[in-house]
Amino acid sequence: MLQRSKHDAFVTRLRWALRAQNCFGVSSLTIDKEGRLGSGRAGPKIVLVGLLLIILLAVWFIYGKNESAFVCKSYATRVVLFYYFVIIETIIAIFFNVISTFKMAWPSSQESLAECWKQLIGKVQEIQALYRCEIESKQPFLIFWLWMCVLSLSYCVLLTYMVLTSAVLFIVQTNHFILYGLRIFSYLSHTAAGASFGLFAMLLRIVLVEMQNMIRRSTVSETQLRSMIQLYRHIHQIIECFCDVYGWVLLIIFFEHFLILTDRSFFAIRMYRLPMGFTFKQVLAMMMVWVFPLALNDMLLIGACVATDRALQEFEKQLCGLRKETVQDDSELTIMITSFALYVAERKPKFRILKSINLNFGLLYGVNIISESLDNLKISSVSFPFQSCGVIGTYLTVFLQFDSPNI
16 A cells, blocks of 8 residues: 555656646646556647747737837947847747757657656556565655746746846837747746756666665565666666657757857846946846856756766666675576676766767866767867857857947
8 A cells, every 4th residue: 555655646746747848848748547658749739839829929010010020229239249149049049949849749759758757657666566665756856846946936037027127128019028938938948848857867866776775785686686687778778768859959958058158148248348337246146147047957957867877877886796795606696797797898878968968067067078079979169069168258258359348
């Protein structure tokens, strides 16, 4: 009865998490009371149709109501280059959101996503039944909802308040509010995608941690070792499949975050350099409102992937370390451990975007790691920038050279 109640709690938590994903077009998956997962194929499509209708409404305001296309030009002479950044970033944000939603709405993506969740749920049930243990999944779901709530408040409340009260107005007409609403939804959609990917990684981690605890607590039999090795291989397979589904979506998220941080940093420096520009406190407040949600999203996403990778490595070491505890003979247990040690000696795919760019902290801070990853894709770091402190600094230097603070 206790095991069934734990299963029901897991299904209930996952059901609410899937509903949040459906609202932002990240997935259309549903789960019934028995824990069976299905793809409704409606969630992302409804969101995609809604986005297209709102875009058409904005176009109608442009041509039917004679409103300006993008942003207010009243302060364009003060912000100069940043004015064009806002136009470009608005187009890219809306375009990227439509593309990512369309990618997630594709039936094959939803089927692959459903299969990944089915395998994860199956592994949780199998481990609990085979080892008579309880896998507590409450913490990953709490982090998921905290992730969603904090970033939603940051975008919908703090960011909107800052934009409306800013000395440089960019929203003065109906069309501007529509475009701003599309951008906010784009940020929330990307947050839901990042939180969903992070939730999957965190749930994989608790499975691995429970298996590590089982190895420490008791002697592993041949049957248990065989199931653990099988679990290890299945985890690699579902990680690779999950990364394939979210690959381009995550790529779009990181690329857009790079654009936002770059042009907002440029704007902060630009306005601070003006004689009648922002004060240091205003610049700091603006940067915190923009940088905090983006940095939090990326840190949580990559942190979940890194933590799962480390748990997977520890799991490998523990299984390979069992060889020291066994008698050196031709037993099936010794043969399996030896074969597993040879298997893990080869490099296995882990959390990577497009099977080339590793989801680790080097993606955020290490220019060299990014450059090496991009070499595998045959893309230069200049033509395809990512969110990296060094790359952002380089672009800021170039932009400031073309800008004059004396206007």
